[in-house]
Amino acid sequence: MKHSNYNKWPDDIRDHYDKTAQAIEQHGHTIKGIKDVRLGLVYSIGASFSTSAEFCSFFPLKEKGLSIVGGVINRIINLLQNDELNLESQIIDNKNIYYLPIALVDLGHLKYYTESKWVGQLQRDSFLAEFSTNDHQLFLLLFTDKNGNMPWDPKCENYWPDICPRPLVSFAEKILTDDENFTKRKKKEDDDYYTIVRDVRYPLLAEISPLQMIEAYKIGSKKWLSKFPKGNYELLINTLTSLFKNEVVVTQVNKNFMYFDIKNIPESFIDDFPNNLFNPDEQIISEFLKKNE
16 A cells, blocks of 8 residues: 555655565565765665664765675675574674674664654655654664774774764764764864864855855845845855965865865865866956955
């Protein structure tokens, strides 16, 4: 029996619902992936009917990422269904599951936070809610770097300490090691990571593009603030000044824009530059700098 609101949904939602229902009918559960520019989320739906739990993991989904994590989740579900694995927080070091250790963590009270923020289709008011149980547990899978270091380990390399949201990594560290060093260490790293240019802290993630900043300057603060009363026009002008003076550069992340101090671009973003996101004409540059010097 289809969802009571099925006929009211747009075609793309109905199609998503139908494909999910078909996959679960065939396999008992399905694995879904949500791709982002530098972040990927994989989660199960339907597994809770046979295991009492659903599973999620943050993993880069470029190339074979989804099939890798999906395979790991499927193998864990299969072991649980056959009573060959206990459903509890643990570090799994089993090369039949994955060639590196994996942390499996019961998110407990963080389940609702995680679902509301990232795994929305596991919430009880989602259009796929019927495909997971009302009282399911939510388990997080954390992958290590190539050397087997967990994300909370100071020796963990590359993007692995950052790909999973920090509150979840910190929670996993506490549950599995009884330590709470990750959050403190990352805060110190943040203090070293951020820089200030013209009273603006970078990196800066914003919805507004460089072209929209120029348009804001053209119409002036009064008119712009009447359209965006919660906007910070001073920050906008300071950022625009830094862009014009080549002190700050910008790249696009999904529908948002990331601004960096040109002297402090993280390694993971180096390949984003140069780009064509900011190419104002000389007249605008000259006029702006004369007015805002």
